[in-house]
Amino acid sequence: MSADNEKQQRPDSAAARPGARSEWAIELEKINKSFGAVHANKDIDLKVRRGTIHGIVGENGAGKSTLMSILYGFYTADSGTIRVNGEPHAITDSRHALALGIGMVHQHFMLVDNMTVLDNVILGAEDSPFLNKTLSRARQQLIKLGEEYSLEVDPDALIENISVGQQQRVEILKALFRGADILILDEPTGVLTPAEADHLFRVLETLRAEGKTVILITHKLREIMAITDEVSVMRQGEMVETLQTKDTNPEQIAELMVGRRVLLQVEKQPATPGGVVLEVENLSVRDRLGVDRVKDVSFSVRAGEIVGIAGVAGNGQSELLEAISGISDPHSGSVRINGQTLDMRGDDGAARARRAGLAHVPEDRHRMGLVVTFEEWENSILGYETYPNYGKGAILDSAAAQAEAQKRIEMFDIRPANIKLKTANFSGGNQQKIVLAREMDRDLEVLVVGQPTRGVDIGAIEFIHKQIIKMRDAGKAVLLVSVELDEIRSLSDRILVMFDGKLVGEADPQTASERDLGMMMAGVEQAEAAE
Amino acid sequence: MSARRPLPRWADILLLPAINLAMAFLISGLVVLMIGENPLYAVQVILYGAFGYGDGVGYTLYYATNFIFTGLAFAIAAHAGLFNIGGNGQAYVAGLGAILVALALDQTHWLITMPLAMIAAGVFGGIWGLIPGYLQAKRGSHVVITTIMFNFIAAALMVYMLNRVLKAPNTMAPESETLDIGGRVPQLREFIPFFGYSPVNLTIVVAIAFLVGAYILIWRTKLGYQLRTLGHNPVASRYAGMSNSKLIMIAMTLSGACAGMVAINEVLGVQNRLVLDFVADAGFVGIAVALIGRNHPIGIGLAAVLFGALYQGGQELQFVIPAVTREMIEVIQALIILFTGAMEGLFRPALERGFVLMSVEQKAEATARATVDSES
Numbered sequence: 001m002s003a004d005n006e007k008q009q010r011p012d013s014a015a016a017r018p019g020a021r022s023e024w025a026i027e028l029e030k031i032n033k034s035f036g037a038v039h040a041n042k043d044i045d046l047k048v049r050r051g052t053i054h055g056i057v058g059e060n061g062a063g064k065s066t067l068m069s070i071l072y073g074f075y076t077a078d079s080g081t082i083r084v085n086g087e088p089h090a091i092t093d094s095r096h097a098l099a100l101g102i103g104m105v106h107q108h109f110m111l112v113d114n115m116t117v118l119d120n121v122i123l124g125a126e127d128s129p130f131l132n133k134t135l136s137r138a139r140q141q142l143i144k145l146g147e148e149y150s151l152e153v154d155p156d157a158l159i160e161n162i163s164v165g166q167q168q169r170v171e172i173l174k175a176l177f178r179g180a181d182i183l184i185l186d187e188p189t190g191v192l193t194p195a196e197a198d199h200l201f202r203v204l205e206t207l208r209a210e211g212k213t214v215i216l217i218t219h220k221l222r223e224i225m226a227i228t229d230e231v232s233v234m235r236q237g238e239m240v241e242t243l244q245t246k247d248t249n250p251e252q253i254a255e256l257m258v259g260r261r262v263l264l265q266v267e268k269q270p271a272t273p274g275g276v277v278l279e280v281e282n283l284s285v286r287d288r289l290g291v292d293r294v295k296d297v298s299f300s301v302r303a304g305e306i307v308g309i310a311g312v313a314g315n316g317q318s319e320l321l322e323a324i325s326g327i328s329d330p331h332s333g334s335v336r337i338n339g340q341t342l343d344m345r346g347d348d349g350a351a352r353a354r355r356a357g358l359a360h361v362p363e364d365r366h367r368m369g370l371v372v373t374f375e376e377w378e379n380s381i382l383g384y385e386t387y388p389n390y391g392k393g394a395i396l397d398s399a400a401a402q403a404e405a406q407k408r409i410e411m412f413d414i415r416p417a418n419i420k421l422k423t424a425n426f427s428g429g430n431q432q433k434i435v436l437a438r439e440m441d442r443d444l445e446v447l448v449v450g451q452p453t454r455g456v457d458i459g460a461i462e463f464i465h466k467q468i469i470k471m472r473d474a475g476k477a478v479l480l481v482s483v484e485l486d487e488i489r490s491l492s493d494r495i496l497v498m499f500d501g502k503l504v505g506e507a508d509p510q511t512a513s514e515r516d517l518g519m520m521m522a523g524v525e526q527a528e529a530a531e
Numbered sequence: 532m533s534a535r536r537p538l539p540r541w542a543d544i545l546l547l548p549a550i551n552l553a554m555a556f557l558i559s560g561l562v563v564l565m566i567g568e569n570p571l572y573a574v575q576v577i578l579y580g581a582f583g584y585g586d587g588v589g590y591t592l593y594y595a596t597n598f599i600f601t602g603l604a605f606a607i608a609a610h611a612g613l614f615n616i617g618g619n620g621q622a623y624v625a626g627l628g629a630i631l632v633a634l635a636l637d638q639t640h641w642l643i644t645m646p647l648a649m650i651a652a653g654v655f656g657g658i659w660g661l662i663p664g665y666l667q668a669k670r671g672s673h674v675v676i677t678t679i680m681f682n683f684i685a686a687a688l689m690v691y692m693l694n695r696v697l698k699a700p701n702t703m704a705p706e707s708e709t710l711d712i713g714g715r716v717p718q719l720r721e722f723i724p725f726f727g728y729s730p731v732n733l734t735i736v737v738a739i740a741f742l743v744g745a746y747i748l749i750w751r752t753k754l755g756y757q758l759r760t761l762g763h764n765p766v767a768s769r770y771a772g773m774s775n776s777k778l779i780m781i782a783m784t785l786s787g788a789c790a791g792m793v794a795i796n797e798v799l800g801v802q803n804r805l806v807l808d809f810v811a812d813a814g815f816v817g818i819a820v821a822l823i824g825r826n827h828p829i830g831i832g833l834a835a836v837l838f839g840a841l842y843q844g845g846q847e848l849q850f851v852i853p854a855v856t857r858e859m860i861e862v863i864q865a866l867i868i869l870f871t872g873a874m875e876g877l878f879r880p881a882l883e884r885g886f887v888l889m890s891v892e893q894k895a896e897a898t899a900r901a902t903v904d905s906e907s
Binding site: 326346347349350351353368369370371372374378383385386390391394395398 | 751
């Protein structure tokens with residue numbers, strides 16, 4: 001493969017460049033960082049070769065983010081040395097990191113929504129009290145950078161009006177505009193459609209070809225395999241190994257990450273569906289601006305089956321979920337559970353849905369599913385706090401709630417196993433387990449799950465998938481909404497595809513090809529796709 | 532930037548407010564110094580005035596009673612994420628309920644009058660909180676704006692009531708008729724002569740009971756759980772199936788009712804009649820009390836006594852050192868609010884760093900490092 005040749009030649013060519021003193025862009029040596037009792041980084045050694053794409057993988061809490069924050073100057077290491085381009089530096093803040101040519105694209109974009117692309121790019125990099133000079137200079141440079149790296153964005157568009165993929169381009173442009181030579185990307189594809197992700201990879205390859213160094217933090221092994229030259233695996237604060245990507249495979253990386261063998265494929269028996277439990281009929285949801293987000297959607301889920309709703313994020317799945325679970329009042333249509341129509345009026349429809357046996361694991365656990373400032377056990381009763389299990393009268397029986405939370409922490413292997421710990425201090429995967437445990441560990445008819453493994457590490461993904469299948473095998477109706485096509489395909493017994501608020505097709509996960517599903521997700525009608 | 536982590540609980544609750552208070556007093560001392568008086572002597576006068584003799588203690592506790600009610604009122608709403616700054620108006624309107632019941636029953640016994648007056652004051656104050664609550668929940672009008680407005684409406688309403696409806700015959704003053712003995716809450720001095728002529732009365736027992744009750748409400752009941760959920764994350768409470776609009780109205784009603792108890796202390800306990808502006812800005816002091824007390828009943832109790840002492844000691848200070856005027860006392864109070872409320876986090880980063888340096892783990896680690904270094 002010609003790409004391989006390039007990879008091997010690059011260090012030499014880099015060394016030959018004027019000003020390049022070292023073949024290593026970044027060298028970290030014996031980096032240590034503790035937060036109180038938590039040793040987040042233990043004696044980390046990492047060398048990133050100039051002009052390569054270097055992947056860093058690890059489960060949540062493995063210390064990837066801490067390490068990158070040290071490199072970007074958010075944290076100062078307790079001990080250890082950082083060398084940038086061969087020279088030792090004590091990076092004190094992100095301004096310093098930028099001066100050294102290190103730029104970072106965060107997982108959550110740091111953009112001002114109601115300002116233009118151009119404004120955002122110069123934000124904090126204005127070089128005079130009056131903006132016009134900076135702006136015209138930035139505009140030219142933006143156009144030049146855009147052409148050079150195929151990162152074209154309309155400089156005058158408002159951030160709120162451009163797609164997520166384009167917003168990410170702005171973030172990359174921001175870093176390049178500030179002269180970044182080494183670019184750190186934190187989970188960059190989490191919010192992108194497959195096509196946008198492909199485009200991002202092409203951009204990263206161009207950057208590499210121009211001699212830039214890219215550090216890619218991700219938990220998607222497929223991306224590691226597709227684009228990186230080298231990959232470093234972290235586990236529990238330690239650097240486990242750095243591998244040449246071409247010499248490894250996803251199974252090996254996964255095993256290094258988790259410390260044991262991991263099943264990447266979900267094992268499940270064929271479904272044995274029973275009677276219809278959840279019926280959604282002609283459901284339409286209109287948002288506050290009067291735009292129809294869900295358009296006349298009808299489907300049903302039977303007991304003992306998992307129905308997956310596939311689609312690119314933002315095509316009405318969130319609104320559909322909220323309407324079904326009673327959080328928002330739909331514009332028209334109805335939802336029935338075991339023949340009983342849910343009353344969705346008022347702002348406490350979710351309580352009635354719960355009482356009818358609908359458990360809901362929301363898409364966004366931080367915003368919706370948890371009160372992160374509460375202690376773990378308090379979140380373990382959220383939505384069920386009025387139930388007699390937690391006291392018959394007005395007084396909350398916290399002893400009963402805590403005993404139950406303790407039981408669940410063991411059942412779902414939530415770590416750390418401390419029910420009095422503030423929920424914000426749990427990792428993403430464990431927070432998700434808190435929500436899952438709360439929603440699954442009770443008498444229910446329908447389980448509605450949104451993005452069950454978003455931001456969750458591999459070990460926990462396996463566990464969560466098993467739990468969902470266990471619910472199905474216990475005869476519950478499961479509705480799964482996910483933007484991860486792999487997840488939909490491996491878990492679902494039936495796939496419905498949503499596009500622009502409508503259900504545009506149904507597919508059998510056994511037979512449907514990824515291409516067909518992709519076409520449907522892109523809005524091409526099923527009939528055409530089948531041709 | 533060095534490592535930081537949350538402070539231990541005791542430091543967060545006790546040490547940080549203590550440092551903030553110390554700073555406030557330090558700067559107050561400088562102010563006193565600037566007008567040519569001895570700050571240490573001023574402190575001595577304040578402390579003696581507030582705690583040095585029976586009458587002083589009684590006055591301190593009498594002020595503290597009001598501040599406990601208004602502080603709790605603010606805290607209950609704050610736990611539900613609502614910024615109720617209408618405690619003043621709610622307490623004022625509650626006076627109406629208190630006086631109506633007390634006037635009707637003042638020929639019976641205080642044991643009958645007081646509980647019924649409390650209920651009436653709670654209902655009047657509660658309604659005065661409920662209306663802004665309703666407007667917020669159903670119409671989206673922010674409670675901060677509406678409660679301020681309702682303070683003014685309350686003031687105007689009470690002027691009207693006292694001039695046109697409740698004014699006692701044969702008097703020029705805008706005040707109601709004086710209550711007979713059956714409408715008065717007994718004074719503590721009747722049982723404890725120590726308190727001299729001070730107006731501290733049995734309402735303080737109610738205030739203490741309210742502190743306990745508020746603790747139970749917020750942390751031990753299902754309603755309290757729901758209110759806190761709403762306060763911390765209204766999206767989660769909606770997801771959980773709680774009716775946010777209902778909770779907002781409940782929180783504002785409870786808050787208003789709690790503020791309304793000031794009327795019992797003032798109308799039935801001290802003035803024995805309804806007078807203009809009997810609340811005397813206790814509603815606003817309550818905000819400061821709740822901020823300093825971190826919206827926790829224990830903190831509110833302590834902060835209420837602190838402000839009671841400042842009020843009482845301040846009066847004494849004006850008397851003893853004429854150069855220190857009423858306005859000076861207000862400057863000191865403002866400094867305390869500034870340091871303990873508005874700039875509450877000023878010393879937090881330094882304190883957190885200090886704690887990390889002193890922590891056991893850090894020492895152990897340093898020892899370990901030193902050992903390794905010497906071995907190698």
